[in-house]
Amino acid sequence: MGVLEDRLPENILFTTVDKFLNWSKKSSLWYMLFATACCGIELMQTGASRYDLDRFGAVFRATPRQSDLMIVAGTITHKMADRVKKLYAQMPSPKYVIAMGSCANTGGPFYKDSYAVLKGVDRIIPVDVYVPGCPPKPEALIEGIMKLQERIMEKKTLVKK
């Protein structure tokens, strides 16, 4: 602290506006309660007491209007794709997407033989983090959320366009 040492009361921190805003965003990732197949069971497990996602500031919401994170957990069929796009559009910005599991990443085990399954959710909405696995374990999803938090911390909010 140099010249400021011992001249300020306790509990004062210095930071940049960007860092403060990013810290606020990464510490309150409210994810939409949304699962379409077996990966959803792992998502529920991650949110439950054993893995306790709440400690990262990530709590689930029952509506897209209160969510800033969509975790796509499960297979997305072409029939479902429009609904996913609509849900994403209803989320307020800034908003983020994690593709959880092989189905959300690429179509997974249905990639080759199914005419009904979307070959990756990034074909319809932007994805920030991909979590591999079939299904990914809760530890993997937590790592994905931590990666997203790292990416959020790198963002520049106060940049002239």
Ligand code: SF4
């Ligand atoms: S990636 Fe595997 S576990 Fe997840 S929804 Fe697809 S088939 Fe189920």
